[in-house]
Each structure stands twice: as C-alpha cells, then as structure tokens.
Amino acid sequence: xxxxxxxVLLSVLFIVAGVNHFVSPEVYLMIMPPYxxxxxxxxxxxxxxxxxxxxxVAIPGLRRAAGWGLIALLVAxxxxxxxxxxxxxQFPDIPYLALVVRLPLQALLIAWVWWVTVKQRxxxxxxxxxx
Numbered sequence: 001x002x003x004x005x006x007x008v009l010l011s012v013l014f015i016v017a018g019v020n021h022f023v024s025p026e027v028y029l030m031i032m033p034p035y036x037x038x039x040x041x042x043x044x045x046x047x048x049x050x051x052x053x054x055x056x057v058a059i060p061g062l063r064r065a066a067g068w069g070l071i072a073l074l075v076a077x078x079x080x081x082x083x084x085x086x087x088x089x090q091f092p093d094i095p096y097l098a099l100v101v102r103l104p105l106q107a108l109l110i111a112w113v114w115w116v117t118v119k120q121r122x123x124x125x126x127x128x129x130x131x
Contacts, residue, residue, distance in 0.1 A: 006116050007057060014054030014070060021047020031091075033083040049073050057117060067117020074110050081106055 028043040056066025
C-alpha cells in the first residue's frame with residue numbers, strides 16, 4: 001500500500017511540476033543559468049519530460065524507464081540549483097537557507113525516484129505489473 005501511495009505521489013508531483021513549466025515559465029527562466037542556450041525552449045523541454053516521466057511512473061510497464069529518465073532529468077537540472085546557490089544575490093526573495101537545502105533535497109528526490117521506480121522492482125520483480 002505504501003508503495004502504491006508513493007507511486008501516485010511521485011507521479012502527481014512530476015506531472016504538476018511539468019505543467020507548471022508551461023503555465024509559469026518565467027519562474028524557471030529566472031533560475032536558468034545564463035550560459036545555457038535557448039532558455040525558454042529548455043524550460044518547456046524539461047517541463048515536457050517531467051510530465052512524460054510522471055505519466056510513466058503511473059504505468060507499471062513504463063515505470064522503470066520513466067524512473068531512469070526522471071533521474072537523468074533531475075541530474076540535468078542540477079546546474080540551475082547550483083546557479084541559484086552560487087548567485088544567491090540574484091534571488092533576494094528566497095532565503096539563503098532554502099537555496100542551500102535545495103541541493104540535498106534534489107539528492108533525496110533522486111533517491112525517492114530510484115526507490116519507487118527501480119529498487120522496488122529489483123527487490124520484487126513479480127510485483128512489476130501489480131504496482
């Protein structure tokens with residue numbers, strides 16, 4: 001039961017976050033490191049893959065692939081979190097502690113995605129189509 005709840009929560013989290021990239025792209029544009037080209041396209045692309053990954057987490061046959069995709073995405077967006085921390089003066093409305101905590105939270109999110117989509121399947125392969 002806990003794993004089913006975790007699957008649903010993870011799926012909803014990524015779908016909502018991904019949709020938000022399209023609804024409020026300006027939020028994500030603000031945190032985009034300036035050295036990356038095509039910032040708006042990257043915001044939309046990351047939002048698209050968050051939605052796709054979130055949907056994939058909800059589908060048992062796609063869950064493992066979706067998990068690896070989301071882990072890759074979370075690693076790919078890590079520079080934005082590092083940029084925010086190293087340029088905290090550009091984000092005066094966000095407490096510095098929140099910027100610091102973001103990095104370990106990103107690691108915890110990666111661990112959660114791995115646990116829900118990969119680890120559980122490795123521990124109990126016969127559950128793959130039941131969760």
